[in-house]
Amino acid sequence: MLKQRIITALWLLPLALLGFFGLQGHAFTAFVGLVMALGGWEWARLAGVGTQPARIVFALVVLGLFVALVLVVPTLPVVLLALAWWLLATLMVFAYPRSAAWWGGVPGKLLIGLLILLPAGVALVWLKGQQQANMLILTVMLMVWTADIGAYFSGRAFGKRKLAPAVSPGKSWAGLYGGLLASVLVATGCALVLGLSSAQLLLFVPAAAVIVLFSVVGDLTESMFKRSAGIKDSSNLLPGHGGVLDRIDSLTAALPLFALLFLLTGWL
Numbered sequence: 267m268l269k270q271r272i273i274t275a276l277w278l279l280p281l282a283l284l285g286f287f288g289l290q291g292h293a294f295t296a297f298v299g300l301v302m303a304l305g306g307w308e309w310a311r312l313a314g315v316g317t318q319p320a321r322i323v324f325a326l327v328v329l330g331l332f333v334a335l336v337l338v339v340p341t342l343p344v345v346l347l348a349l350a351w352w353l354l355a356t357l358m359v360f361a362y363p364r365s366a367a368w369w370g371g372v373p374g375k376l377l378i379g380l381l382i383l384l385p386a387g388v389a390l391v392w393l394k395g396q397q398q399a400n401m402l403i404l405t406v407m408l409m410v411w412t413a414d415i416g417a418y419f420s421g422r423a424f425g426k427r428k429l430a431p432a433v434s435p436g437k438s439w440a441g442l443y444g445g446l447l448a449s450v451l452v453a454t455g456c457a458l459v460l461g462l463s464s465a466q467l468l469l470f471v472p473a474a475a476v477i478v479l480f481s482v483v484g485d486l487t488e489s490m491f492k493r494s495a496g497i498k499d500s501s502n503l504l505p506g507h508g509g510v511l512d513r514i515d516s517l518t519a520a521l522p523l524f525a526l527l528f529l530l531t532g533w534l
Contacts, residue, residue: 348385420444484519
């Protein structure tokens with residue numbers, strides 16, 4: 267398993283770096299659209315869509331809606347909708363398994379997939395169109411990755427009280443606190459590189475903490491649906507690493523809220 271993880275990482279990391287930071291304009295939008303479509307294909311499986319053709323159809327629906335949103339719909343209402351969704355998702359995670367009754371069967375779960383994937387893709391394209399685009403994208407990614415790494419080590423050292431045992435038994439409150447602290451420190455450093463003023467930092471730091479907390483909800487939300495479906499990974503597209511959703515679950519929540527912060531403040 268370790269060998270397979272290393273082999274996959276050797277080709278996946280350069281490809282991801284090229285896609286997120288090397289591509290521009292329509293090429294970048296096409297790259298994000300591909301990620302959205304693959305995520306949609308995986309989500310259809312989590313939603314209980316049983317046949318491969320039907321999963322492909324849903325992936326194409328995700329791609330078509332993504333392109334339409336990018337071309338036609340302003341970003342602000344899309345990311346505001348994402349905020350409303352992630353607030354509801356927080357309730358669902360901590361009410362699980364009772365909250366499974368809220369999902370609305372396969373159609374409802376497919377709609378939830380759209381709410382998870384599409385705002386993240388739209389937010390990513392919007393960020394790419396701003397000044398210091400790559401630094402903005404790197405900032406939100408570092409916030410999420412640092413939170414994950416910090417949670418792992420602090421959870422192993424101090425984690426006794428479980429965060430959401432019905433959804434993800436491995437996560438603890440100590441892990442959440444440790445990851446949050448590490449991520450806020452990294453976010454502060456990134457904000458200084460972005461050139462935010464002292465006054466802006468006073469808002470950015472607590473906002474970054476909130477975004478990281480929602481990124482944890484993004485991770486837990488995918489875990490919730492995987493647990494309900496009785497599967498470990500969203501797919502085996504990335505051998506040793508699971509699927510695309512397994513790699514972007516936290517970012518699906520963090521990206522639209524990060525974009526919303528800058529849209530509301532006008533700092534860019």
